[in-house]
Amino acid sequence: MDIKSSLIATNPWWNNEKINEQFLLGRKRNEFNDIIEKMNGKRILSIIGPRRVGKSTLMYQTINYLLEEKKIDNKRILFFSGDDPSLFFDDNDKLSSVIDVYFKDILEEEISKITSKVYIFIDEIHFIKNWQNYLKTYFDRKYNIKFIVTGSSSMHLYKDANESLLGRIENIYVLPLTFNQFMNFHMTYIAKADDINIPRIDLDNMDKSVKKLEKIYNDVKLKNKIQKILKQYILVGGYPEYFEVRDIEVWQKQLSEDIITRGIYKDILTIYNIKSPEILEKLLYYIAANNSQNFSYSGIASTFGIDTVTIMTYLGYLKQAFLINILENYSNSIAKVIRTNKKLSILDNGIQNSLLKQKEIDSNMAGHIVESMVDFDFRLLCEKENYKEFYYRNSDKEEIDLVIDRNIDIIPIEVKYTNQIENADKKVINKFIEEHHDIGINHAKFGIVVTKDILKKEENLYFIPYWLLNM
Secondary structure, three states, rough: OHHHHHHHHHHHHHHHHOOOOHHHHHHHHHOOHHEEEEHOOOEEEEEEHHHOOOHHHHHHHHHHHHHHOOOOOOHEEEEEEOOOOOOOOOOOOHHHHHHHHHHHEEEEEEHHHHOEEEEEEEEOOOOOOOOOHHHHHHHHHHOEEEEEEEOHHHHHHHHHOOOOOOOEEEEOOOOOOOOHHHHHHHHHHHOOOOOOOOOOOOOOOHHHHHHHHHHHHHHHHHHHHHHHHHHHHHHHOOOOOOHHHHHHHHHHHHHHHHHHHHHHHHHHHHOOOOOOOHHHHHHHHHHOOOEEEOHHHHHHHHHHHHOOOHHHHHHHHHHHHHEEEEEEEEOOHHHHHHHHEEEEOOOHHHHHHHHHOOOOOOHHHHHHHHHHHHHHHHHHHHHHHEEEEEEEEEEOEEEEEEEEEEOOOOOEEEEEOOOOOOOOHHHHHHHHHOOOOHHHHHOOOOOEEOOOOOOOOEEOEEEEHHHOOOO
């Protein structure tokens, strides 16, 4: 099949055909709105996230929006994938070859003379050699083209594009669903009912946020419904494909094979020359078994019998592939941050349970899983708002699960997934607030305690049930 024929086959809207409903699904992720808001901007738009999280679906939904809502001329929208063998074969690795055929044979316009905007969607762009140099050329020549691209991990796009596309590319991260997103996917696909609207937490007005949440909190019927869905989320995690599978045995096998194994052996190994890829997989199992605990790099290196630099490098790969999260210990001293232990966790709780083959979650395990879920929720907030995320452990071995540095203040967050919170449980976070209350720009005005089912304010602490934590 030649390039023109292949493009016609993958762009059915050129022949006035509808996009296959299977590509659109019945629900849009929150990130869809972020994409639409940025479509008028000049920069290249990159959608970054792990495999199977819904990036391609977002592309098709965006194309459908442009066709149906914005009434864009159907031939002014081009879609193709960087791993399509009918486009990129033998030595034909040139992105320009595909785009030249599109403008010459489909659009029948000269690229330098187009007046009406053209939208070019490239899925899995990292499979195309030197893609960043081609996009830089198109961008710098100020052609009237909006590029929207996807990559399966931050390493794919950052490794190649960090320098050449600096100031020319804008990123949208698409990660596993938060609980609030999962809950409304559940309402669409399983309950066949309307969304449950939980107000977002406003960190600049916590009193108002708690007041808004009280109405839902006091609705016993609604609370029971939400908590039932939460129990499911704690087990299966946030990958949207669960709603097509639903069977826990099949789902955990699919997570293990498609996301974990291929994420390591395809995504990471296609970028880096790794001598011992099996260590990556063993590291994942090790972190899952010790989730949300703090480690020294040298300690992990000793456990695996390899050098510290290799361990640091491999953990960095796993983080860039969106499989784990690494937190530094909060301190006003940068040197202390660098040399102290790190806190490691599996990014998605469904992957953690799949690694450990857990098909039922007891109350003790639920507490540990919710802690990593809170970590994930605030990581998303930090990515979006350019905040920094830490954990805290002092010389007395007193710990706080998370510290969010908002650049204007800091917010300590403790997870107590229980309904019985004693004074001793609040001691460390209260002490932290007191010690940081008057420290200039790094001051702490209040703290958050994430609970199982307690909603209240108590002096400088806000107690919020996890099922109401919508960031």
